[in-house]
Amino acid sequence: MKHILSANWVIELRSEHLTAQFAAQELRQAVQRMGGPPLPIVGQAHTQRISLRHGTAGDGFVRMADEHGLLLIGEGPTGLLYAVYSLLETLGWCWVGPGAENEYIPHFTHIPLPDATVAEQPAFTRRGLVIGHDIFLAQAEAWIEWAARARLNTIFIHTIGDSGMPLGACRLRFWQQRRHQLWPLLKERGLQLEIGGHHLSDALATQRLRDQPDVFRFNGQRRVADGNPCPTNPTTQALVREWAGNFFNIEPNAAMYHIWPVDRLYGGWCSCARCATLSPADQALLLVNVMAEELATVNASARISFLAYHDTLFPPQQIKPAANVEALVAPRMRSYASGIGDPEHPINRPLAARIAAIRETFPAGISAFEYYLDGILFKSALPPLGNIIAADLRAYAEWGFTGVYTLLTGDRPWLAPGPNPHSFAALAWNPQSDPAALCSRYANVRASEAASILDHAYTTLARAWQQALDITPAELQRQQHGRRRDLVAHPPRDVLDGYNAPSPHCEQRLEILHTALDLLTNSEHPLTNAQDAAGCNRSTLSADIAEWTISALLLHFFAARQEVAVMQTRGTPRERQRQALVAARAAHAALLEWAANHVPPDVSVGHRLFRTILALHLDQLEDRIASPWRKMQLRWQRMRELGGIFTRLWWQWLTS
Known part of the structure; x- marks a missing residue:
């Protein structure tokens, strides 16, 4: 049976449990934010009502309509809270991340309550x-x-x-x-x-x-x-x-x-x-x-x-x-x-x-x-x-x-x-x-007027990253934490740092990264142009574009780093290796330039540490072809840089 919420409705709740009381308040506030009336919260309803009930424990819930209105029944108090949020989602609410900028609130002249019976249980406790x-x-x-x-x-x-x-x-x-x-x-x-x-x-x-x-x-x-x-x-x-x-x-x-x-x-x-x-x-x-x-x-x-x-x-x-x-x-x-x-x-x-x-x-x-x-x-x-x-x-x-x-x-x-x-x-x-539907929902909340463009950009980015993330056991074995080591001579490596795995893995990795970059080529300009969409929240979309951009820059760096490693595997002439190193350092500089524009100053030193580790990877590759003087210069430069970073980090941790 269909019900339309009106000013004579109430929220019925007999429980004194803190979470149940919170669920009732969340529902009341949400109704008002959607354009509905301020519904009273009562212990016993004598008119049309949304009745909130719960058992002793559990996250599952049931929602059903009856002649008096709507019943939300949670297995426990948290189940009741999730029943409230499920009702709001059915009405069109959506939360795709923390903060108001990641929330969509529907607005109604008259709020229609769903009449379908719904019973849900979570897959994981x-x-x-x-x-x-x-x-x-x-x-x-x-x-x-x-x-x-x-x-x-x-x-x-x-x-x-x-x-x-x-x-x-x-x-x-x-x-x-x-x-x-x-x-x-x-x-x-x-x-x-x-x-x-x-x-x-x-x-x-x-x-x-x-x-x-x-x-x-x-x-x-x-x-x-x-x-x-x-x-x-x-x-x-x-x-x-x-x-x-x-x-x-x-x-x-x-x-x-x-x-x-x-x-x-x-x-x-x-x-x-x-x-x-x-x-x-x-x-x-x-x-x-x-x-x-x-x-x-x-x-x-x-x-x-x-x-x-x-x-x-x-x-x-x-x-x-x-x-x-x-x-x-x-x-x-x-x-x-x-x-x-x-x-x-x-x-x-x-x-x-x-x-x-x-x-x-x-x-x-x-x-x-x-x-x-x-x-x-x-x-x-x-x-x-x-x-x-x-x-x-x-x-x-x-x-x-x-x-x-x-x-x-x-x-x-x-x-x-x-x-x-x-x-x-x-x-x-x-x-x-459906993960595709979830990505589309995210795009709709973040940029409703350019949702299809943003959705396509993230879908393409996912395909590009899937290429880069498809590592082999030989590449995985290159990981090392670098603990209690000379960080300059033995820089830490993580799962994505198997750049100099033995052949043929090294060459295959370069091909994979080029495929990933090719996938991104057709997404970059439409995403930027989406900011001009009528009614689009430009600041919100700009944030997504910036995150998309850092992913693209990072994949470019991976490819440039891999190019150097492949040349060394093939025994390419040193001058050509040096040219590839210049290109890789330019890709690294682009990461630093992005950080200068987007990383807050109070966390920039920690971010710089992880970017310096990537620079150490390039130093390690250059070390194989560098003159003794250049090796000493690189080592001194990185030791001084790391010393400054750790000093500033420790000072931040001690004084905050």
Whole structure:
């Protein structure tokens, strides 16, 4: 039956639950913003009403019409809130990112209420946004508001202690400064809080190495304080238990805690006589179980994660997880050109097999920690990944995963969020949603008068990035973090830095990058011309154009860097190699010029660090053909530049 909302309607709510009360207020305000009347919120309706009801717990909901109006029934208070947001979406509301510029509000003379019965259940119990940098923690209010509206139900604050470099995490003390402002926002929306990061090494102060060397790992020659502690040592276990207990008490509101080993590809584990028979996964789980036992006494309802990441992305063989330990799979060393479950992909296929084995080992639950919003992994850009997100989440749902998370981090704030946040949230609720339709919805909200042009630009950009992201195992093996190394001689490399893999991978990579650039050629000018569309929000569209541009500039740099590597592989004359290096440095300069126009001054030094790493890659290639004097000049230039960057970074971290 059809109902038209009018001034004599009311919102009926009998519950006193904070989230239910918030849901009623959100509905009331939304009706007014659409042009409707200010509906009273009453405990018992005697006229037409939108009735809000809920059970004890759960995110699912039902919406149905009856002769008295509309009923929204949530399994729990959060389910009721999602029922409200679902109703608003049905009426035409849309939130594709944080902030008013990413919101579309429909306007009505008379608001028609839907009459179809709708029942929805999320595919994953936990759907999480991981806030992984101070930049985004400073914007957390907007991200929290958006996350709830997008039906995400978990905010994970990814932290690091004062002894580490917060390049891909929030400083713990900054979170603690913001906690009193943000916790009420989480609580009223029914969002769960998770907290932690690579904190395991914080449990042992390095000063202990002199007096208690046995609590540190044995590297085959001596005890060192450069990785994870010795997990089989009873004193280590006591120290870790004590530190974790303090952490749990300082952060009592979390539903899940994350106290992870050091962020290293491999080699951070102990090889003493007692530990030598334990794999990295077993060593990590041994200490997680110690912390889990302490957690059970402090907060019996909370859980702690075992991070399956790098050399712990294998099932433990000798240690069994405690009852309150869940697995968190972080497959960073993968290809984002294909879904994680692609049975044909040479990188993702073996990862999927390992993940399946881990899933069988952790009966308490398993979740995926993904990188769709990771500006560090993607070199300060966000490739549109709608098709990949859909393929991944369908696989994770099929595999019985408890939850899915995406890491929001980077070296600068996004000028425009791009389609990925909206795509992830929608697909985390329903992985069968159409990623193409989600991208189109994003374009319609951001630039309604030029939506088809923007949609086509992002679709083309996604195809170009898919080419660049289709890495091979040989290229992946070139990754190195550069920790405790000479950064100039051995610059850090990430997943997209396998530029000098052996032939034929090197030549194939150049062909792939040229194909990617060819795809972009036809999108650039129409996107720029779209700013002239009548009624188009030029500032909003300009932000999307700027983000599109940095992706294009980055792909140009990748191609120019690859050109140099290919010439060296082929033994091209040095003069031709020098010309290619000049072109590559020009492509790098274009990245810096973009940053000068678009990166805020207060974060520019962190952004410059990651761009300097790309310059170090070019230095490394030039070093093979440079004169001794030029080699010394390059080294001195980069050492001075890096010294200045780190000095300014540390000063910023200490004084803010």
